[in-house]
Amino acid sequence: MEIIKGTGVWAHPGEGDSDWVEQLRTSDLSVGTYCIPVGGRDAQSPHRVDEIYVVTAGRAKIVTPDRTAMVGPGAVIFMRAGEEHRFTDVSEDLALLVVFGPAFGSRMPER
Template sequence: MQIIEGAGTWAPPAAGAVNDWVEQLRTPDLSVGTYCIPAGGIDDQSPHTEDEIYVVTAGRARIVTPGGTAEVGPGAVIFVPAGEEHRFDEVTEDLSLLVVFGPAYGSRAPGR
């Protein structure tokens, strides 16, 4: 057993960064991290090679995918399959997301 300290907790991006990503746990089969976007910020991520679950722990935004859009806030749980374009926009309150990748983030990327 392991308690993952700080997972899902808001952290402002470093100076000059548009958002903040921290991986807090990594095993071959999954990884857990926190993704934060400040209010009014930009989500500049690209599709991932792994399935992904987001849990909104704080803030409000809209998630946009080819299949549609949805308003999200604390408690929302979002599944994004590997390879699907997605981004958060209209971030109206500092957004903090607990992120779970299966398998671990980047493990299916070419060249790994």
């Protein structure tokens, strides 16, 4: 067993508009925290692995080519590999617990 400390906890990004910190990696999955401050910009590209977001703090919109939804604490979002998505209109500092399966970047280099 491993207790992963700090996962999903808000931490003000350093330089830039967002911050991703990977806190666990195995061959089958990776877990980390993604934070975007109020008014920040989400500049991520689609990933080549499946992804689950759990909103632990904050509020924003998540936008895909097919749908837009408001999300807040407790929301769980599944994104298929390759699906374009972006968080916009961050109205409260956003902290997300993120789970990638298999591990982030393990299929091919991320863009």
